[in-house]
Amino acid sequence: MTVADLTSDSNLGGGRPVGPGGPALGFGHRSRGRALRNQLARVVMWTAFVIAMVPLVWILWSVISKGGEMLLDSQWWTNSQRGITNRFVGGGAVHAIQGTLIIGLVTALMAVPVGVMTAIYLVEYGRGRFAKTVSFTVDILTGIPSIVAALFIYAVWVTTFGFQRVGFAVCLALVLLMIPVVVRSTEEMLKLVPNELREGAYALGVPKWVTIVRVVLPTAFSGIITGVLLGLARVMGETAPLLILGPYTKNIATNLFGGLMPTLPTMINQDRTEVLQPAVDRVWGAAATLILLILLLNLAGRLIAHYGRPRT
Amino acid sequence: MPSSTAVSAADELPNPKGPGPFLKDRVTAGTGRLGDRLFGGTARGAGVLVIAMVTLIAVFLLSQALPALAKDNVNFLTSTAWNVDGTPLQFGIANLLWVTVLSSAIAMLIAVPLGVGVALFITQYAPIWLSRTAASLVDLLAAVPSIVYGLWGLQVLGTHMDGVQAALQSLFGWFPLFSDAGIGAASTILTVSVVLSIMVLPIVTALSREVFAQTPTSHTDAALALGATRWEMIRTAVLPFGKPGVISASMLGLGRALGETVAVMVILSALANDTSWSWSMFNGGETFASKIANNAAEFDTPQKAGAFMAAGLVLFLLTFLVNAIARVVIERRKAFIE
Numbered sequence: 001m002t003v004a005d006l007t008s009d010s011n012l013g014g015g016r017p018v019g020p021g022g023p024a025l026g027f028g029h030r031s032r033g034r035a036l037r038n039q040l041a042r043v044v045m046w047t048a049f050v051i052a053m054v055p056l057v058w059i060l061w062s063v064i065s066k067g068g069e070m071l072l073d074s075q076w077w078t079n080s081q082r083g084i085t086n087r088f089v090g091g092g093a094v095h096a097i098q099g100t101l102i103i104g105l106v107t108a109l110m111a112v113p114v115g116v117m118t119a120i121y122l123v124e125y126g127r128g129r130f131a132k133t134v135s136f137t138v139d140i141l142t143g144i145p146s147i148v149a150a151l152f153i154y155a156v157w158v159t160t161f162g163f164q165r166v167g168f169a170v171c172l173a174l175v176l177l178m179i180p181v182v183v184r185s186t187e188e189m190l191k192l193v194p195n196e197l198r199e200g201a202y203a204l205g206v207p208k209w210v211t212i213v214r215v216v217l218p219t220a221f222s223g224i225i226t227g228v229l230l231g232l233a234r235v236m237g238e239t240a241p242l243l244i245l246g247p248y249t250k251n252i253a254t255n256l257f258g259g260l261m262p263t264l265p266t267m268i269n270q271d272r273t274e275v276l277q278p279a280v281d282r283v284w285g286a287a288a289t290l291i292l293l294i295l296l297l298n299l300a301g302r303l304i305a306h307y308g309r310p311r312t
Numbered sequence: 313m314p315s316s317t318a319v320s321a322a323d324e325l326p327n328p329k330g331p332g333p334f335l336k337d338r339v340t341a342g343t344g345r346l347g348d349r350l351f352g353g354t355a356r357g358a359g360v361l362v363i364a365m366v367t368l369i370a371v372f373l374l375s376q377a378l379p380a381l382a383k384d385n386v387n388f389l390t391s392t393a394w395n396v397d398g399t400p401l402q403f404g405i406a407n408l409l410w411v412t413v414l415s416s417a418i419a420m421l422i423a424v425p426l427g428v429g430v431a432l433f434i435t436q437y438a439p440i441w442l443s444r445t446a447a448s449l450v451d452l453l454a455a456v457p458s459i460v461y462g463l464w465g466l467q468v469l470g471t472h473m474d475g476v477q478a479a480l481q482s483l484f485g486w487f488p489l490f491s492d493a494g495i496g497a498a499s500t501i502l503t504v505s506v507v508l509s510i511m512v513l514p515i516v517t518a519l520s521r522e523v524f525a526q527t528p529t530s531h532t533d534a535a536l537a538l539g540a541t542r543w544e545m546i547r548t549a550v551l552p553f554g555k556p557g558v559i560s561a562s563m564l565g566l567g568r569a570l571g572e573t574v575a576v577m578v579i580l581s582a583l584a585n586d587t588s589w590s591w592s593m594f595n596g597g598e599t600f601a602s603k604i605a606n607n608a609a610e611f612d613t614p615q616k617a618g619a620f621m622a623a624g625l626v627l628f629l630l631t632f633l634v635n636a637i638a639r640v641v642i643e644r645r646k647a648f649i650e
Contacts, residue, residue: 034541034544035541037541037543038541038542038543038544040543041542041543041546042437042542042543044429045429045430045432045433045436045437046433046437047429048425048426048429048430048432048433049429049430049433049434049438049446051426052426052430052450052453052513052517053449055453055510056449056450056452056453058464058468058469059456059460059461059464059468062464062468063460063464113358114358114361114362115358117354117355117357117358118355118358118359118361118362120355120358121355121356121358121359122359124355125352125355125356126359130359131359133363134359134362134363136639137362137363137365137366138362139635139638139639140366140632140635140636141362141365141366142635143564143567143568143571143631143632143634143635143638144366144369144571144628144631145567145570145571145572145573145601145627145628145631146571146573147571147573147600147601147604147605147624147627148369148373148571148624148627148628148631149369151373151604151620151621151624152368152369152372152373154611154617155372155373155376155617155621156368156372158611159376159611159614159617160372176365176369179362179365183362207345207347207348208348208351208352209347209348209350209351209352210347212351213351233455236457237455237456237457237458237459237460238457238458239457239458239459239573239574240458240573240574240601240605243573243574243605243608244604244605244608265457265459265574268459268460268463269459269574269578272459272462272463272578283463284463287459287460287463290457290459290460291455291456291457291460294455294456294457295452295455298452298455302448
């Protein structure tokens with residue numbers, strides 16, 4: 001895309017007159033005003049990019065400078081907050097990290113099969129109105145605010161069935177948010193698989209479903225993994241469903257079906273209004289840990305996407 | 313299908329194999345062997361499940377909101393009261409709607425021009441070595457969790473908002489939108505809007521960048537061959553081509569801004585129930601989402617929960633509408649290109 005633009009830029013840039021094209025018909029003589037406006041637009045676009053980078057650098061800097069130090073302490077990665085009050089330094093975030101990972105894993109286990117199968121339906125089978133409706137619904141699901149997903153699960157889990165607020169309910173809400181991400185990325189990857197591969201399999205008499213499972217999915221595998229990792233990165237940072245369905249605790253907890261479930265977002269939320277320095281440090285430490293976790297997932301996703309593209 | 317709702321979409325559920333699609337299904341569903349039918353059925357089942365989820369969201373929210381709405385003593389749409397504890401039950405969404413719409417509108421005013429600028433930079437201006445990196449860096453903004461945005465907005469950005477607020481008030485203070493509401497500059501609607509604009513920037517940029525990159529080279533080359541400057545080429549070829557994409561991207565961003573919960577909840581200072589109405593962007597308040605999240609611990613009676621479900625339902629409908637518009641705009645563009 002940019003190659004053509006750049007080459008054409010080379011005979012045009014810097015307010016020089018148009019070269020071999022001769023007198024231009026559509027745009028008239030190139031006056032100084034036009035050249036000036038062209039330069040101005042260039043400056044504006046560069047400025048827009050620089051402005052967009054300001055918050056990114058600023059946020060990362062704030063989080064690292066305020067919470068990065070906590071991550072260097074080995075205690076942070078081995079201890080929970082059990083018995084530690086606002087006034088005292090110490091304790092770790094292992095309970096919250098573990099909770100976030102457990103919830104993310106269980107969410108993925110539910111969301112990935114549904115998401116991948118929906119994508120397979122849309123690409124390999126879907127024709128006509130029903131497929132259009134499914135595709136439209138996935139778009140709507142993409143846009144559903146996390147708080148609405150959480151309210152819905154609350155209405156089902158707590159109000160209708162009368163269960164407690166537990167980790168598993170959080171997972172259910174997150175599944176709703178993760179499915180559309182998995183569907184869309186898997187869809188893109190399946191579309192990239194060349195039709196010749198499918199036709200070759202059919203020509204050898206391989207049934208359609210075996211073709212999908214043994215030929216199409218392996219070809220698109222790394223792309224699907226990327227989608228799953230990006231989806232995980234999205235749901236692990238979600239806080240709203242946790243506020244409504246997953247109350248925080250300072251202790252290590254592993255039971256998704258009973259008791260409280262600590263996570264990094266709720267750990268931040270718990271102490272965010274504190275003014276005592278040890279608690280403030282821990283809030284930013286948890287924020288740094290959460291960002292680190294999500295960046296690692298993103299990075300892993302991108303690396304897999306880069307090195308594992310379907311080769312054709 | 314602009315008027316299609318979650319409920320009407322599910323009308324197709326009871327009879328997914330109409331006489332029309334059935335024939336086509338035979339063609340696309342493979343050889344008709346058991347494995348093929350099982351696998352195809354499972355794939356179709358996943359699609360049904362997705363439709364069922366969206367339908368159930370609407371049905372459940374509606375069914376739990378209706379009893380509370382029936383007992384509501386004030387007009388749900390125009391009242392500013394929120395008294396869900398005692399009797400008489402009173403709750404209205406005028407305040408929530410105003411704060412939600414105002415904060416998102418300001419956010420879009422900032423994010424759309426900036427996002428389009430960044431997208432143009434990435435596709436048209438950036439040197440080739442910077443182009444991909446720039447795109448990934450902007451995408452990184454989407455990876456920051458919303459609670460971190462909230463924390464940063466309140467404790468870091470908020471401390472720098474005093475000057476902005478003072479400047480805006482001294483310039484436009486006569487206009488109700490800019491009047492002083494006596495809230496600390498860190499916790500105002502304006503601060504929320506700035507943070508929201510950063511959060512939707514990657515969405516607006518990503519989609520705009522995609523459509524700008526698709527501009528046919530024949531268009532851009534033709535403009536350049538006619539002697540257009542780079543900027544004139546963008547104005548006459550890239551922007552008209554990408555306009556539906558930009559509209560659609562803005563709508564998706566708007567949907568995100570309307571529904572953002574935690575960042576808003578952390579930053580915006582909630583007001584007491586009897587606070588008088590203010591149009592100001594320097595006011596506090598609550599959006600639909602932050603109202604629900606702020607009171608998450610209080611859903612103890614069906615009546616109370618119902619009131620919040622009603623607020624959630626309005627938010628659901630708002631985002632549904634906005635996303636449906638985005639989808640329709642992009643679909644029409646697709647039809648136009650193909």
